[in-house]
Amino acid sequence: MADKTKASEIKAINGAAFADRMREYKRKPLSLVMLLLVIISAALSVAALVFLIVYILIMGVPNLTPDLFALEYNSDNVSCTPAIINTVIIILLTLVIAVPLGIGAAVYLAEYAKRGSRLVKIIRAMTETLSGIPSIVYGLFGMLCFVTALHWGYSILAGAITLAIMVLPTIIRTTEEAMIAVPDSYREGSFGLGAGRLRTIVRTILPSAVPGILAGIILATGRIVGETAALIYTSGSVTGYAKGLMSSGRSLAIHMYMLANEGLHTNQAWGTAVVLLVLVLAINTLSSFIAKKISGKRIR
Amino acid sequence: MKKSSGILAITTAAFILTSAFAGCGGSSTSGSSASSDRQSGAFDTAKTISVITRESGSGTRDAFVELTGVLEKNGENESDNTYSGAVTVNSTEAVITNVKGNDAAVGYISLGSLNDSVKSVNVDGVEATADNVKSGDYKISRPFNIAYKELKGVAEDFVDFILSSDGQAVVTKEGYVSTSENPAFKSKMPNGKITVSGSSSVSPVMEKLVEAYKAINSGAEIELLTTDSSSGMAAAMEGTCDIGMASRELKDEEADALKSTVIAKDGIAVIVNNSNTVSDLTLEQIKSIFTGETTEWSGVIE
Amino acid sequence: MSSGKIKETLMRGVFFLTAITSIAAVVLICVFLLINGVPAIGEIGFFDFVGGQKWAPTNVPASYGIFPMIIGSIYVTGGAVIIGVPIGLLTAVFLARFCPPALYKIIKPATELLAGIPSIVYGFFGLMVIVPFVRDSFGGDGSSLLAASIVLGIMILPTIIGTAEAAIRAVPESYYEGSLALGATRERSVFRAVLPAAKSGVLAGVVLGIGRAIGETMAVILVAGNQVNIPTSLTQGVRTLTANIVMEMGYATGLHRSALIATGVVLFVFILIITLSMQAIKSRGEKNG
Numbered sequence A: 001m002a003d004k005t006k007a008s009e010i011k012a013i014n015g016a017a018f019a020d021r022m023r024e025y026k027r028k029p030l031s032l033v034m035l036l037l038v039i040i041s042a043a044l045s046v047a048a049l050v051f052l053i054v055y056i057l058i059m060g061v062p063n064l065t066p067d068l069f070a071l072e073y074n075s076d077n078v079s080c081t082p083a084i085i086n087t088v089i090i091i092l093l094t095l096v097i098a099v100p101l102g103i104g105a106a107v108y109l110a111e112y113a114k115r116g117s118r119l120v121k122i123i124r125a126m127t128e129t130l131s132g133i134p135s136i137v138y139g140l141f142g143m144l145c146f147v148t149a150l151h152w153g154y155s156i157l158a159g160a161i162t163l164a165i166m167v168l169p170t171i172i173r174t175t176e177e178a179m180i181a182v183p184d185s186y187r188e189g190s191f192g193l194g195a196g197r198l199r200t201i202v203r204t205i206l207p208s209a210v211p212g213i214l215a216g217i218i219l220a221t222g223r224i225v226g227e228t229a230a231l232i233y234t235s236g237s238v239t240g241y242a243k244g245l246m247s248s249g250r251s252l253a254i255h256m257y258m259l260a261n262e263g264l265h266t267n268q269a270w271g272t273a274v275v276l277l278v279l280v281l282a283i284n285t286l287s288s289f290i291a292k293k294i295s296g297k298r299i300r
Numbered sequence B: 001m002k003k004s005s006g007i008l009a010i011t012t013a014a015f016i017l018t019s020a021f022a023g024c025g026g027s028s029t030s031g032s033s034a035s036s037d038r039q040s041g042a043f044d045t046a047k048t049i050s051v052i053t054r055e056s057g058s059g060t061r062d063a064f065v066e067l068t069g070v071l072e073k074n075g076e077n078e079s080d081n082t083y084s085g086a087v088t089v090n091s092t093e094a095v096i097t098n099v100k101g102n103d104a105a106v107g108y109i110s111l112g113s114l115n116d117s118v119k120s121v122n123v124d125g126v127e128a129t130a131d132n133v134k135s136g137d138y139k140i141s142r143p144f145n146i147a148y149k150e151l152k153g154v155a156e157d158f159v160d161f162i163l164s165s166d167g168q169a170v171v172t173k174e175g176y177v178s179t180s181e182n183p184a185f186k187s188k189m190p191n192g193k194i195t196v197s198g199s200s201s202v203s204p205v206m207e208k209l210v211e212a213y214k215a216i217n218s219g220a221e222i223e224l225l226t227t228d229s230s231s232g233m234a235a236a237m238e239g240t241c242d243i244g245m246a247s248r249e250l251k252d253e254e255a256d257a258l259k260s261t262v263i264a265k266d267g268i269a270v271i272v273n274n275s276n277t278v279s280d281l282t283l284e285q286i287k288s289i290f291t292g293e294t295t296e297w298s299g300v301i302e
Numbered sequence C: 001m002s003s004g005k006i007k008e009t010l011m012r013g014v015f016f017l018t019a020i021t022s023i024a025a026v027v028l029i030c031v032f033l034l035i036n037g038v039p040a041i042g043e044i045g046f047f048d049f050v051g052g053q054k055w056a057p058t059n060v061p062a063s064y065g066i067f068p069m070i071i072g073s074i075y076v077t078g079g080a081v082i083i084g085v086p087i088g089l090l091t092a093v094f095l096a097r098f099c100p101p102a103l104y105k106i107i108k109p110a111t112e113l114l115a116g117i118p119s120i121v122y123g124f125f126g127l128m129v130i131v132p133f134v135r136d137s138f139g140g141d142g143s144s145l146l147a148a149s150i151v152l153g154i155m156i157l158p159t160i161i162g163t164a165e166a167a168i169r170a171v172p173e174s175y176y177e178g179s180l181a182l183g184a185t186r187e188r189s190v191f192r193a194v195l196p197a198a199k200s201g202v203l204a205g206v207v208l209g210i211g212r213a214i215g216e217t218m219a220v221i222l223v224a225g226n227q228v229n230i231p232t233s234l235t236q237g238v239r240t241l242t243a244n245i246v247m248e249m250g251y252a253t254g255l256h257r258s259a260l261i262a263t264g265v266v267l268f269v270f271i272l273i274i275t276l277s278m279q280a281i282k283s284r285g286e287k288n289g
Helices: A002-027 A030-065 A079-110 A118-132 A135-149 A156-181 A184-192 A198-227 A252-260 A267-297 B002-039 B057-068 B092-101 B130-135 B153-163 B165-173 B203-217 B229-238 B252-257 B283-290 C002-019 C021-044 C045-053 C067-098 C101-116 C117-139 C145-170 C173-181 C188-196 C200-217 C218-223 C241-249 C253-288
Strands: B050-054 B071-074 B077-080 B087-089 B105-111 B141-148 B192-198 B220-226 B245-248 B259-274
Touching: A002 A030, A002 B050, A030 A198, A030 A267, A030 C067, A030 C101, A030 C117, A030 C145, A079 A118, A079 A156, A079 A198, A079 A252, A079 C002, A079 C173, A118 A156, A118 C021, A118 C200, A118 C253, A135 B165, A135 C021, A135 C200, A135 C241, A135 C253, A156 A198, A156 C021, A184 A198, A198 A267, A198 C002, A198 C101, A252 A267, A252 C117, A267 C117, B002 B050, B002 B071, B002 B165, B050 B092, B050 B130, B050 B283, B050 C101, B057 B105, B057 B141, B057 B283, B057 C188, B087 B092, B092 B259, B092 C117, B130 B259, B141 B153, B141 B229, B153 B192, B153 B203, B153 B220, B153 B245, B153 B259, B153 C218, B165 B203, B165 B259, B192 B203, B192 B229, B203 B220, B229 B245, B229 B252, C002 C021, C021 C045, C021 C253, C045 C067, C045 C253, C067 C101, C067 C145, C067 C188, C067 C200, C067 C253, C101 C145, C117 C218, C145 C200, C145 C218, C173 C188, C188 C200, C200 C241, C200 C253, C218 C241, C241 C253
Parallel strands: B050 B087, B050 B105, B192 B220, B192 B245
Antiparallel strands: B071 B077, B105 B259, B141 B245, B141 B259
């Protein structure tokens, strides 16, 4: 009963507000124009996205045949299974290199360095520079340094190290933000109980920052999955499963690029695009799930 | 207060969404009907030719400009006179897509990649077919070379296979032109691993050859790296691969360091949109189109 | 106790080392690019390289002028900004201020998905949809400055939406309420009170978008036409610095290859300028805010 009156009251108030608003817009048409512009822009953004995704699905889904997921690659089925496995290997290897480095750097920046000191400023500037470098430049660097100068040849390892440098800033930034967000009272409590700085970090701060670190890792994973320009000059384009760290193997994105390139398997290329899209979607869902877990307590 | 704007926003977004879907469906149907209209013979010869070319350095482009005379040699100097307004793309697929979607476009691709989404033009009255390439009547063709320092074990056996009638049957099946008349293949069944690397034009047929060879000799492991002709030759010279592939003739410094064998010949098909009424071009006309002298289709269609 | 102290110092050292990895990485990247690229610039001549109009690496004698590519990169990026920034910014305003929560739950993940789609997919989408659209509506080959700008404009949307939205949300609610209390409409309050306060964050987003647009490779290459020409109209093709590297890197040997790496150096310098200006914007924003 009480709810009902409330609802009708709210309705009435809304109606009044709406009418008021219309009157106000008549006096100030510019506001209405701005509102319309805002809504049109948002709609355009959404329309672009919907169109893009629907188009990829229309072109790709009919080509998702069992052949595309056969265990062994050959030039008739152009299976993307080996490419998926290679992608997973590259992701894991990249993270094994980048995560410890990134967390270590974040720990130093957040817990050891004097905030605002010159060194911190330089490190910050460098990480930001790293995050701004386009992937093609990473590709050139990886080729010049690992493939040519170190004579590794096109290899999974060369690709993974190149990508590790590329995603390092992402991991540093998210980890550092997560650690700074840990309230100082935790540190004071831990110090007060007689724990050293290292123990405080390992036992108190890092565990509280785990969700933030995870979010960074997932963000990095997303970037690795979609990367083409940096990998094509470092991990190469050999089909089939990579035989070891020093052998070449194509990732899923490169697989799609190669398929599309020779013009013999365009349909399968679109199928692969759908697989990529699903992967990205899964990664995003996972990350927003974790983000919700973190922010559930604080924001909203 | 918040609610009314919410409703407004939702309805607007829903409207845009539906119109986006409708637009999507609509555009695809209108696209197909437009192309069928064009096929019914309403080709406008006054259209400006859209020239599609490959990136400089590509084996396909090297061979094409040399054979058509777009590349001008003047003593020591060489100048690639490809029309500076030509759309440049770096894959066969991109050439086909451009020509398929643009009724005024002209491009060139490997004969093995030709499909019926585009139309190939007769050159000097000769149709672009494997037979005509083999007989030499079709003028725009190039060799697929493999090059190596020394052959032994698996590499030697594999090259024997490629040049045998079994290997050449694979070549022919893929739409390329066989070059060797060797008898059937008998493997010595060596074990080991080799790396083959080079031209992306050769690698589709090489991939088929590798698969067919592995079916005979399962003890061999062959890694195929797709890069390009120059990298393949460089890798063979450095010894980082056992066999290099090139979709062009070897350059002098490459020929000095490596032994090479032609494993197949490939025609380069000049392609136009299916709705284009042109069916025959002379080498002279092709040259004049690709150097930008002829800019309208009426210049080559009577 | 003392062993604990050793451990403390040791780990501090380890953390310090990991922290300077990024410095080492930037230095390494600079060194490798410069060693491989600068000699080529020297050999070609700085002004012939950066200011030269003709790029004909396979000619004998070859010419290596990347001026058209520099202009191409700037034009394409400018086009992307003109298309992407207004739409992205207004979408961010919508998401932060006008969007009902139910719709937000759909649109927000959707823009994130847009950010995650690999660029090669954008490229093929552009080639199949946007290039024919430009050709049919505006004439020309279709592969053009305009097509590249549209594709890049869509690609930088998520970057701009994301950063601008965060910046707008970071403005204290009191700005908005104060403006409303003074009798301004909601829209006026947002555009006159909230948005100016979020200026530096929004600007950072725009600069980030510019960085992404200028460095984009795989998508641009398929839709830009890649002619080595300075375009005089929107429907003409352009070649960007990134496209120049990717198209010819595979084939290049000798000086040609070094010239392409030098192209990478020029691109790197552009990115450095952008990153530095972004840091300047940020530090100014911190001082003001």
